[in-house]
Amino acid sequence: xxxxxxxxxxxxxxxxxxxxxxxxxxxxxxxxxxxxxxxxxxxxxxxxxxxxxxxxxxxxxxxxxxxxxxxxxxxxxxxxxxxxxxxxxxxxxxxxxxxxxxxxxxxxxx
DNA sequence: CCATTGACGGAAC
DNA sequence: TGTTCCGCCAATG
Numbered sequence: 851x852x853x854x855x856x857x858x859x860x861x862x863x864x865x866x867x868x869x870x871x872x873x874x875x876x877x878x879x880x881x882x883x884x885x886x887x888x889x890x891x892x893x894x895x896x897x898x899x900x901x902x903x904x905x906x907x908x909x910x911x912x913x914x915x916x917x918x919x920x921x922x923x924x925x926x927x928x929x930x931x932x933x934x935x936x937x938x939x940x941x942x943x944x945x946x947x948x949x950x951x952x953x954x955x956x957x958x959x960x
Numbered sequence: 961c962c963a964t965t966g967a968c969g970g971a972a973c
Numbered sequence: 974t975g976t977t978c979c980g981c982c983a984a985t986g
Binding site (some may be wrong): 872873874883887892894903905906913914917921925 | 966967968970
């Protein structure tokens with residue numbers, strides 16, 4: 851288990867219900883913007899205590915074939931709205947980890 | 961070691 | 974976010 855992989859899990863666990871993060875955003879926060887694919891690969895075998903359904907691609911759509919439908923259902927249960935194309939509004943739902951010197955968190959209710 | 965693949969991203973059209 | 978192409982990187986055979 852690489853350190854990068856562990857960081858991904860830790861970050862994903864901090865994502866609040868009803869909010870999502872993209873693979874690229876996670877990789878970027880972890881310091882390796884180009885490792886977006888690895889984030890996805892890490893989620894492929896993620897433990898059950900990691901809310902992998904809150905990690906989606908940059909289009910706001912859920913990737914994956916079989917597991918994708920299940921994850922999307924979980925997100926909808928948390929209040930995330932999907933349009934007909936299976937995408938959600940990242941401008942509204944995308945979440946960023948809290949920073950020590952900044953507390954600008956807003957409720958976000960679409 | 962080389963080729964292929966992928967739960968990605970982004971630039972170019 | 975339409976489609977196509979390419980770069981990046983780990984895992985897999």
